[in-house]
Each structure stands twice: as structure tokens, then as C-alpha cells.
Amino acid sequence: MRIALGIEYDGQDFCGWQKQPRLRSVQETLDQAISAIAGEEVNTVCAGRTDAAVHALSQVIHFDTHADRPDQAWVRGVNSLLPGDVGVLWAKRVDEHFHARFAALSRTYHYWLYQHPIRPALTRHYVGWIHTPLDVDKMREAMEYLIGEHDFSAFRSSECQAKNPIRTLYEARINVQGELIQFVFRANAFLHHMVRNLVGSVVDVGQGRHESQWIKSVLEQKNRSFAAPTFAPQGLYLSKIEYDAKWQLPDPPTRPQFFQG
Secondary structure, three states: OEEEEEEOHHHOOOOOOOOOOOOHHHHHHHHHHHHHHOOOOOOEEEEEOEEEEOEEEEEEEEOOOOOOHHHHHHHHHHHHHOOOOOOEEEEEEEEEOOOOOOOOHHHHHHEEEEEEOOOOOOOOOOOOOEEOOOOHHHHHHHHHHEEEEOOOOOHHOOOOOOOOOOEEEEEEEEEEEOOOHHHHHOOOOOOOOHHHHHHHHHHHHHHOOOOOOOOHHHHHHHHHOOOOOOOOOOOEEEEEEEOOOOHHOOOOOOOOOOOHO
């Protein structure tokens, strides 16, 4: 049978989602706990891989197992074996044709940026930081050029393994809450480091280093060297995975205003 789980995690002390030799990954941590409840080896598949220090509010995974357990065993039982920085939110038995990655219609990422002259201490693992003032109106103008189907080669990591750099960005917007700036990106899929590279370039516009239409020219160049440096991972959250209603997956839990957008 196939089981889908909703997952949240604090990415600060993980090397990222994917298993890596001698490093602490979210995938291996989950596989060990789920396997213990299943009584057999389990291998999880996620909707979207996250990098080191990147958080997830609503990651979705699936795995196959012969073990017949009630949904709460996959939630409370697995959580009892997990460390405090990763947890299961919900569980549901799904059709064998469901696939956490390939059935996903869209992914949404949020990036929280703290704009203040003094660096944060208590929230340093959960927000990006910039000490200079930003022109948010110009940043919003720049974000408009990103919406639609584009070749995002200029915003992909040199280590990106995706065969096709074309992605469709359905939504790109900015919300402001006092000294916090929230970037929201929703797309059919993302390239490696794509969101952090987009944030870095939009921030460059906000600092006055470029005009807003510079983003359009960077897209057209399709060359990573023309875009800004990759922004820090700490403020990045995988916040939502969208699926067809036919799968009847549970809604993610209600969260504090900070996580919404």
C-alpha cells in the first residue's frame, strides 16, 4: 500500500532533504522512524527537495509498505521516534498511482527577509537579513517580469541536475509586515537554488543597483553570471504543495500570521 504524509521541519541542522553519506538529512531521519513503525525498510519520496538550512511548513512525501497501520500510527507513532526539528502533520492511505513529486501541480516557497540596521540574533536561522533600505515598489515591478513561462537558466545553480530549465511561475509577489519582507513564489516546479537566486537579484534592484527591467534582461541572457549572488538559505520555506482534489489530501494546519502569505 502507498501512504502519503504531510511533513514540517526546521532545516537548520540538516544537510537538506536528500540522503548524503555521513550527513544528517531529513530523508534519512524520516526513513529510519517510518521503517521502525512499519517493521520493514521504507524509502520516502518527496514533492520537492530542499537544501541545507531551508525549512518546510508543508512538505509532502509518500512511501510504499506492506504494513497495515491506522493513520494515527503514521503520525503519532512516527513522531514519537523523530527528533524535535521534524514532524509528521497528517497521514493518508492513497492510490498507488499517487506520486508526491509527479502528481504535484505547483509548489509555493516563501522567503522572509528582515530589513534592519542591526543583524538579528534570536531569529537568525529563520529569516534572511539585509541592513540597507530597500525600494519595495521597484522590487515589485521587477517581480512582474518573472511571472509566466521562462527559461530560468540565469537563476539556476551550476549544480542543477534538471534537464529542462523552463519553468512556469504562476505567482511572484511581495508582502510587507513592518521590518519583514515576504517574497512569495508559486510555480509548477523550481530549479536548484532558483528561489534564492531570484531573491538575490530582486534585492539588488531594491538596493538601487539596477532598474526593475534589468530582471527581464537577465532572464533573456539565460546565463547565471549575469544575475546576483545566491541569497542566504535561512529565510526560505517550502510552504505549500498543490495537488488535484481527487487525491483528497488533508489541508495543512492553520499557522501563525508569520507563516502565511
